[in-house]
Amino acid sequence: MASVRQVQVTFDCAEPERVARFWCEVLGYVVPPAPEGFATWEDFHRSQPPEQRGSSFACLDPTGVGPRLYFQRVPEGKVVKNRVHLDVRVGTGLVGEERVAALEAECARLVALGATRVRLLRADGENESCLVMQDVEGNEFCLD
Structure with missing residues (x-):
């Protein structure tokens, strides 16, 4: 049996620190300490x-x-839809309008941080509702 491995999710972007700090706010993540020998990241x-x-x-x-989460600067801008995206699980266990209300509330918080609301996908009998969004550089993600 294969052992479980940790993964890192890498984002290509123009402004790594800006995008990283956005995702810290979205997920409650933290910036790691500056490398040894440096008081701050600026140093x-x-x-x-x-x-x-x-x-x-x-x-x-x-x-x-x-x-x-790792963010690396790349020279080219985003051109097409992401092939992989994050689902931010804010509606787990909720259904119907209660779920939509939770998604919309989190959407409002993230829009204030610089995210863009794209569209609400309503429940269809197979999947519950989710809300498609974009981060500060246009990378798609879902509130699920």
């Missing part, structure tokens, strides 16, 4: 060559249960 970034400054950032689940 660390200043120590890097100019072309590498701010090229990556990460955030962690403070409980250690969820995956590490």
Whole structure:
């Protein structure tokens, strides 16, 4: 039997720290401490060559249960729909209008952080309602 492995979810983006800090707020994640020998992340970034400054950032689940999220700067912008996306589970166990109300409340909180509401997908007999959104750089995710 194969052993269970931890995973890291990596986002390609233009502004790694901005996107990471958005996801910290969405998920209750935290920014890890600055690398050893540096008092702050700013100090660390200043120590890097100019072309590498701010090229990556990460955030962690403070409980250690969820995956590490890693954000890396890439030169090209987002062009097409994501092939993989996160589902942020805010409506677990809720159905009908109670679920939709929970999704809409979380949507309002995330829009205030810079997210964009795309569309509500209503329950269809097979799936419960979910709300499609975009993060601060246009990456799709769902409130589920």
